[in-house]
Amino acid sequence: MTEFAPPATRYFALPSPFPMHRGGVLQQARVAYETWGQLNADASNAILILTGLSPSAHAASSADDPQPGWWEPIIGPGKAIDTDRWFVVCVNxxxxxxxxxxxxxxxxxxxAAYRLTFPDLSVEDMGEAAYALMQGxxxxxxxxxxxCSMGAMAALALLVQHPxxxxxxxxxxxxARALPFSIAVRSLQREAIRLDPHWQEGQYDDANYPDTGMRLARKLGVITYRSSLEWNGRFGRVRMDEVDTDTPFSAEFVVESYLDGHADRFAHFFDPNCYLYLGRAMDWFDIGEHAIDPHPQVHCEANVVAALSRTRVGKALVLGAITDILFPIPQQEEIAAGLAASGADVRFHAVPSEQGHDAFLVDHERFGALIGAFLKEIV
Amino acid sequence: MTEFAPPATRYFALPSPFPMHRGGVLQQARVAYETWGQLNADASNAILILTGLSPSAHAASSADDPQPGWWEPIIGPGKAIDTDRWFVVCVNxxxxxxxxxxxxxxxxxxxAAYRLTFPDLSVEDMGEAAYALMQGxxxxxxxxxxxCSMGAMAALALLVQHPxxxxxxxxxxxxARALPFSIAVRSLQREAIRLDPHWQEGQYDDANYPDTGMRLARKLGVITYRSSLEWNGRFGRVRMDEVDTDTPFSAEFVVESYLDGHADRFAHFFDPNCYLYLGRAMDWFDIGEHAIDPHPQVHCEANVVAALSRTRVGKALVLGAITDILFPIPQQEEIAAGLAASGADVRFHAVPSEQGHDAFLVDHERFGALIGAFLKEIV
Structure with a gap:
């Protein structure tokens, strides 16, 4: 499925065999990545970016690919992540x-394509693969x-395993762990795909594709990525200019055509089986399992703090959006508490963005300012 | 579909023809209802309850139907809605x-069944039908x-049209009006049903039924009716005792089996076409359209207040739950502002319930206390 990879993509061959967190093994696996800026002589100026669920490694434009990246306003010369100073890597x-x-x-x-023979995927594997890339x-x-988002989970796993x-x-x-509201959302997204008759236990092809399931899954995602506050101002009760009156119960409000647009741009541009694997990996994630002598109670903030106390970053910036319903603010407070327990100098901001979970992607002004200021202090 | 009606159901024939808000007409239509307590000599002690989207008129048990009703802890002798004092009516x-x-x-x-030939349904029609019942x-x-919930919308329509x-x-x-987050949720619920191949533009039967669409729609509903805070404490990351390992990506967490249970209890106990009509009626609802000389801007709180200023209730109690993401607190504040503009004595409570939109159904302690205290003051 290399057609999904943007033009500036480079590839790194992972050590083979590559052992997976839950016991499987990959042969001849690779990760796609892009870079910006120059690595300095002592290789001390590298920044690695781990993305949310769906973006590619194309976080910013470059000479090889002038298309704007998914974090274009944040990454570049003189920007918050300043490519004049830093060697920036983003990994798929x-x-x-x-x-x-x-x-x-x-x-x-x-x-043949793995499809459902791909081994169990964990957030920990995402972290390990990115770690191997940087060593390479x-x-x-x-x-x-x-x-960011799922990448923030992978980052925590990586920092616990490689302090x-x-x-x-x-x-x-x-x-730091999946909680039941987000598990329920992702479970329902997977169900929409699995129950699409065209999914066929993963044996779909382009002519026989689980389009309906993917569209429903994406729309549900978008609903939980944003916030009602933002949508009140953005869409209100405004009607679409044209309504399909031949189709019963078709869309009438602009918010519905907005969701359709997101579904159009996603359903055939992300592999359904990969989507199932990535979502389940998030559900499985609980950094608390990495605590030394974890408390046997599975739902336990103490384990999260104990696990994160094993990290060894000197400084940390923890950001959440107050309108995020998917990963709400208490989850970032928990991360901040865990990192602080490691002895790190932690700054936590409950950012007053209106855009919900997606705030890190779109509230460039607030997130960019906080990230830029933080990185200026990093030696 | 009288099989859905509980045993104590009584029926009231609506005036025929019954004109609908958006221009259609019903012939020989009826509403189902139940009653508790006794109407007094001057017919001054009646309380009418308008339900949320899916409940029947069976709000409480009675001699004719000892099964608990959907508001059992609230309605009965000596309860918040005291049937020793009030003649209580609940209408489907x-x-x-x-x-x-x-x-x-x-x-x-x-x-033959109406199916999609049923005329356009509006929240206003629900209010008018209930009004006709009480006259009868x-x-x-x-x-x-x-x-409550959708019934709270219908109540506002009724109070504007019959002050x-x-x-x-x-x-x-x-x-007081549907806003885009809840429109998006209901639109996606409808889409899940419409895209189920068994829906067949409403021509399903029991043997060929849009079960998948109804299950997805109900699960999405439940996700938005509750709150992540409640679910953290209730489900955490607890695993199911038994997992179907033969089915790829099947449920593993207790929160997923909880959603399955809700889908089991709903999919074949609510008519899919009715569900489509009711959901769209909510999307269409904007009490602001009833303002005299409404402001032309469609998304305008001023119209809501102007419309509600036409009501003439002496006292009002407006309740919202702070964890409600479907009808969030600003929507109840708007209702309170509008009723206050009519000159009513309005009490507003942002109730600190954990259970989200469903709090009125399940946080009996808080909601019952507030409702009971309010009704004690009603003459």
């Missing part, structure tokens, strides 16, 4: 479909590890 | 399928009109 998560090995990739042992690029220690890997950390709209 | 909304005429009912002109029962003025109909009003978890 292992298990995704934007150039990295995932369920849509060819299994070298069979010559000659970077043994980052100046800063930046994680000296980064001197600082920015955690944006993240979670 | 026009357009629903629990005994009232709706899309699942037989059209007397054809002898010999009640020209209520002591109190109680509306002298009630001496007081209780509005629980209501909204």
């Amino acid at each position: 998560h292992l298990g995704s479909c934007k150039g990295s090995t995932g369920a849509a990739s060819i299994d070298p042992e069979t010559g 690029l000659g970077v043994s220690q980052l100046a800063c590890l930046v994680g 000296d890997f980064s001197r600082s950390h920015i955690n944006a709209c993240g979670a | 909304h026009l357009g629903s399928c629990k005994g009232s005429t709706g899309a699942a009912s037989i059209d007397p002109e054809t002898g 029962l010999g009640v020209s003025q209520l002591a109190c009109l109680v509306g 002298d109909f009630s001496r007081s009003h209780i509005n629980a978890c209501g909204a």
